[in-house]
Amino acid sequence: MRAVIPYKNENAKSRLSPVLSKEEREEFVELMLEDVIKALNDAGMTTVDILTTSTEGIPKEFKGDLIVTEPGLNDSINEYLQNASEPVLIIMADLPLVTGDHIRKITSVSEDVVIVPGKGGGTNILFIRHPNEFTVKYHDCSFTSHCEITEDLDKSMHIFDSFLASTDIDEPHDIVELMLHGKGKAKEYAEKRFGSETGKGRVKISPLSKLSSFI
Amino acid sequence: MRAVIPYKNENAKSRLSPVLSKEEREEFVELMLEDVIKALNDAGMTTVDILTTSTEGIPKEFKGDLIVTEPGLNDSINEYLQNASEPVLIIMADLPLVTGDHIRKITSVSEDVVIVPGKGGGTNILFIRHPNEFTVKYHDCSFTSHCEITEDLDKSMHIFDSFLASTDIDEPHDIVELMLHGKGKAKEYAEKRFGSETGKGRVKISPLSKLSSFI
DSSP: OEEEEEEOOTTOOGGGTTTSOHHHHHHHHHHHHHHHHHHHHHTTOOOEEEEESSSTTOOTTOOSEEEEOOSOHHHHHHHHHHTOOSOEEEEOSOOTTOOHHHHHHHHHOOSSEEEEEOTTSOEEEEEESSGGGOOOOOSSSHHHHHHHHHHHTTOOEEEOOOHHHHOOOOSTTHHHHHHHHOOSHHHHHHHHHEEEEOSSSOOEEEESSOSSOOO | OEEEEEEOOTTOOGGGTTTSOHHHHHHHHHHHHHHHHHHHHHTTOOOEEEEESSSTTOOTTOOSEEEEOOSOHHHHHHHHHHTOOSOEEEEOSOOTTOOHHHHHHHHHOOSSEEEEEOTTSOEEEEEESSGGGOOOOOSSSHHHHHHHHHHHTTOOEEEOOOHHHHOOOOSTTHHHHHHHHOOSHHHHHHHHHEEEEOSSSOOEEEESSOSSOOO
């Protein structure tokens, strides 16, 4: 069993640009990646690859393989899967609420394919028992695509239901979930930069240094 | 064991007003309530009360007690809890993704208090074994409040981790989750009114009758 983390550092997470500068976002995604690697290691998963287009922003302590590919998320993951001879867990790098316990549970599911949906139709984690028979299709409501691909292959499927694992940090309001429910380095980083505004509706993040809110 | 659903129909869900009219929102919240009642019944929970300020918008088939109170969510729930002599499940009416299986699991937890967080610091479901010792505090990041109240009472606590149960339908982008992951009447309603727009980011809802998107 091995894990692969698709990763982009340079100018990453443009949807967070209203609240974090380019440099801050690059620092932040590296910390989220560290949290994800820690979760994998906590679950005893030691074979971890990072699939990236550049060697920038890789944590110094990272001990796995760094696979540098051409841009194109689907092509590079599909090539990776074709060459895999053991079960593969594909996990996104922006999941700082995932814990070792989630990873253990996901990899213990007996079905052929486990899908952890992301917010808004994404796919946060995919666990594939027979990876060289599978093809991924990220973007454009990938959750639905991956369900359909699994069904077309006549494979059994489990949708893993977890608020924490389904919370990808992509938009400013997601940072609230990290501050409320996180435990790792990315949460620490967010807490240094943001306060919160409460009221009758959902909590919103606010800048620590100004009185006015920015979202 | 009994369940109580705080409910407001008249001019409900104002944050959905960019995409649904007042009349549509009132119809929609009634359907969400029906889905929640179905989940409770599917779990074998037959003692279900609705706590409301008006008798408007109650499903015809509802067989439980309708408790009409003064406005003030916290006061009315706390009065309810004070008079309860058996475990109480407080469940919000805007959780159409909750299933009977969730309810069964939540009420099987052995801890004194089970909290299902909502998006943005809310509390979607609270299961309290000794309700007359407990006080709720909704609004202003109620998830944190309910964790603190439980700790102050020296009660044991379990945070229930479920994407589906944590998805309250409060803002337009939540409707995407309902359309993707729902199964009940509220999902059917949303599918009649909305299409979806896909791309590299999260899926967004769009009006079925117009070419332009509204969020």
